[in-house]
Amino acid sequence: MQEEIQKLFERISDPKESEAYHFADKLGSLADEEAKERLIQLVRGDSWEVAYLACRALSKTPYQEEALDAIFDAIFDKKNKSVQGAFVQILEEFDLSNSFVDIFRVYLFGNFKASTLAKDYLDEVEFDITPRTIRKAEKHWNHYLHNPEDEGSLQLKKAEIEPMLQEMRELFS
Known part of the structure; x- marks a missing residue:
């Protein structure tokens, strides 16, 4: 299971991956406590595209409350000012x-x-x-x-x- 989760993390982090949304959804359905922590770190990371996919994955987990804290942090982070709308849009899944x-x-x-x-x-x-x-x-x-x-x-x-x-x-x- 951990190997499959690792491959899914690689797929959502690959900028050339055309099926990234599908893999984010699958990762969310398989996520355990360790995967949740990694996803939250991605939400706080420097790539807003990967952060968005991590938010999508988190929306499919039972860890929504913790995920919301990280997502609101990302929304209010000055580095994300130009892409705030994407993070706010994903909130509809929560x-x-x-x-x-x-x-x-x-x-x-x-x-x-x-x-x-x-x-x-x-x-x-x-x-x-x-x-x-x-x-x-x-x-x-x-x-x-x-x-x-x-x-x-x-x-x-x-x-x-x-x-x-x-x-x-x-x-x-």
Whole structure:
């Protein structure tokens, strides 16, 4: 089994491999604890294409929560700013119900594609919301308000975010 897993790692790391998605899916279905650790290291690595395939493989494993931590780290890593959207897109393969704050941060601080995809998740995913979740989201919102990337998007996001936060607050009052 370890030999087969090793061959799959080689296949997803080969830039000439045309069936890399297939091999990533297969690797995910066979992944054990050791393979999970290697996949997470690939997510944090320098090749975004291999990192994306590792994310895809991780989506097929029972280790999704640990994988999400690594994927959000990759999304917010400055070296991945231009390919953030690819990492956000792969999130559709994961259970995001406990990731409201991370998705909210992507919406606020991500590039255009990442922010647009995050907005879709905010609209479509049923999140587990707690008062602590709301406080964390408000903290990021206040940071964004004081450090907007551009003034044009500030008004648009203000019109979307403030009613959302108010509605969430009302759930607990």
